[in-house]
Amino acid sequence: MKTTCNKKFRFSFYLLVALLSLSSCGNTKKLRYFQDMPQVKSGAEFNLTKFEEVKIQSDDVLNIRVNTVDLEASEAINNGNNVTPGIARNISTSGYNQMITGYMVANDGTIDIPVLGRIEVAGLTLTEARNKVAAKAEEFYKGATVSMRFANFRMSVIGEVTRPGTFIIPNQRTSVLDAVAVAGDLTVYGKRNNVMLIRRDETGKAVAVTMDLTSKEIFNSPYFYLRQNDVLYVEPTRTRLINADTGSARYISVFISLVSLGIAIFR
Incomplete structure (x- = not known):
């Protein structure tokens, strides 16, 4: 009887460790920026889009x-x-x-x-x-x-960032990464491979483009440097949406179900 209980405990423990390990590995990869950047000690070379000075507009x-x-x-x-x-x-x-x-x-x-x-x-x-x-x-x-x-180089950062809001930047040479930094970085629930930039072009039309912060190609994007009144939107991950909808109780329920299944197998 004691041996059976030990087996049940060990199975539950190993199952918990396995689930946490898989979750940790997956999340770590999703949280990394510039994943395709060459890892060399002497320094990695990559293309950086040319900065073009911002044009002055009415109301600036x-x-x-x-x-x-x-x-x-x-x-x-x-x-x-x-x-x-x-x-x-x-x-x-x-x-x-x-x-x-x-x-x-x-x-x-x-x-x-x-x-x-x-x-x-x-x-x-x-x-x-x-x-x-x-x-x-x-x-x-x-x-x-x-x-x-x-004096009013303004940008807005919304969505899954630590400090969403509208920010006044005294420097026109401001990049997407600068905006992310000012907003306190993306939360763990922010999609780093799907950051949307919304900009009003010279004709008055709104333009929306998506950028991948996990790729070094972000440095070569024509939208790498921001313009006045740009808006960055960081989309939430599916996990965030599920948590917001049902809470962590759903994950606890799934884990309990798996543990119960393991205990039933070793009866």
Whole structure:
């Protein structure tokens, strides 16, 4: 009798270990990024898509600083970043607020800078717009220098990530991986091979593409670098959907059934 009980216990124990091992192996593979990346000690070479500067659009906010020998003039221009009507506003970014200040690009594609006047910048890159503002400043102040950056480069990350939300990034050179990092990485229930990017193109139409973060080909994707107002959606795995629908009780029930079957076999 004692031998039979021991057999039942050992069978139950080994069955539990086997189920946990299979689950662990499967999940580990699904959680790995860049699975096809060459593993060599000297470093792995791969193609990286060329970064193209983002074009300025209406409603973008540009933080512009003009430095001249005339300190009063510089102050008047630079303070315009803070006093332009409708510019300063709070954007909630998953637990903290970020103040946006700068010159908003009007519907006609222009910005209105004190002293320098109205300058058309829509459709230009930051480099092109900076050169244009610098040329205008040079008309008033010899040797003027200009710095410019986006103040509202906004992206949203939703779905199976640790901290979903809308984020303001001060750097236009922002990749899909940067967005994932800012959102706290994917949860264990996020599909790493099926991340959707939703973008509005220049004609106003929405474009949706899927990307595989488990493959090194992500680095060569034309959508690797983000644009203003891009949205990333991380789809949940089937396990997540099942858990949300029935809870973990279903898995416990299956395990109990298997154990009961094993006990019946060894009676």
